[in-house]
Amino acid sequence: MGEYFAVSKLDSSTVDERPVSRSIDQDAVLTAYSRYASVYDLLFGLVFEPGRRAAVRAVNTQPDQRILEVGVGPGLSLPRYRADARIVGIDVSPEMLAKAQGRVVREGLEQVEALHEMNAEEMHFPDDSFDGVVVMYAVSVVPDLTRLFSEIRRVCVSGGDIVVVNHFASNSMLPGLAEMAMAPLSASIGFRPDLSEVEFARHAEIEILETRKVNAFGYWKLIRGVNNHPAVTA
Numbered sequence: 001m002g003e004y005f006a007v008s009k010l011d012s013s014t015v016d017e018r019p020v021s022r023s024i025d026q027d028a029v030l031t032a033y034s035r036y037a038s039v040y041d042l043l044f045g046l047v048f049e050p051g052r053r054a055a056v057r058a059v060n061t062q063p064d065q066r067i068l069e070v071g072v073g074p075g076l077s078l079p080r081y082r083a084d085a086r087i088v089g090i091d092v093s094p095e096m097l098a099k100a101q102g103r104v105v106r107e108g109l110e111q112v113e114a115l116h117e118m119n120a121e122e123m124h125f126p127d128d129s130f131d132g133v134v135v136m137y138a139v140s141v142v143p144d145l146t147r148l149f150s151e152i153r154r155v156c157v158s159g160g161d162i163v164v165v166n167h168f169a170s171n172s173m174l175p176g177l178a179e180m181a182m183a184p185l186s187a188s189i190g191f192r193p194d195l196s197e198v199e200f201a202r203h204a205e206i207e208i209l210e211t212r213k214v215n216a217f218g219y220w221k222l223i224r225g226v227n228n229h230p231a232v233t234a
Contacts, residue, residue, distance in 0.1 A: 052080060054214050056081055058161065059135075063082070063084050066131050067133070070090055070133060071149075072100055073096045074103065075089065092118070097115055128158065133155065158227055160226070162224075165222050180198075205229065209226060210216070
């Protein structure tokens with residue numbers, strides 16, 4: 001397996017500083033993830049598993065694909081990829097990545113090429129590095145969705161699949177009211193409960209091919225799109 005299971009923290013000194021408007025506090029996200037890391041599998045393993053399986057099937061469709069998983073967390077999805085795939089996972093949480101590293105070693109996941117501690121808004125990969133990109137349960141915890149998807153489109157080849165699994169704001173009255181009530185807390189809890197599909201599409205700027213419900217109660221959705229933009233330097 002070589003260095004496949006070696007978690008690296010890549011240098012950010014070459015990244016231009018750009019002012020951004022943030023509704024999510026990344027420190028709050030990191031704090032929350034450090035608390036959840038030891039119990040994440042127990043709390044979210046089974047309940048989110050159908051969405052993980054569906055996302056992997058949607059993005060890992062061909063032999064020898066190189067796929068980026070943004071927000072890899074503790075690596076629960078990593079065993080689901082084809083053995084001939086090359087998977088690179090990134091996350092901002094060192095605690096989560098340590099769990100993923102342990103899983104790769106323990107289960108002998110040869111398809112995992114690398115795990116990196118990295119901010120998805122300023123990735124350190126060359127343009128057109130990946131055949132596909134998948135983001136599971138992480139879109140709502142990223143501070144700047146415009147930057148996130150600008151980077152995703154840049155590192156994904158033109159025509160590559162971009163697959164997202166996430167919770168989106170409900171059109172039903174009671175869940176919608178609860179989401180609106182929680183929205184002012186987004187900055188402190190590190191999660192946006194009121195992200196709509198319309199807002200997602202505006203930031204993502206991808207051609208959406210499919211949207212379907214996944215997981216129990218259909219509270220989460222899988223969105224499969226294609227990167228129809230040429231590489232853009234972020």
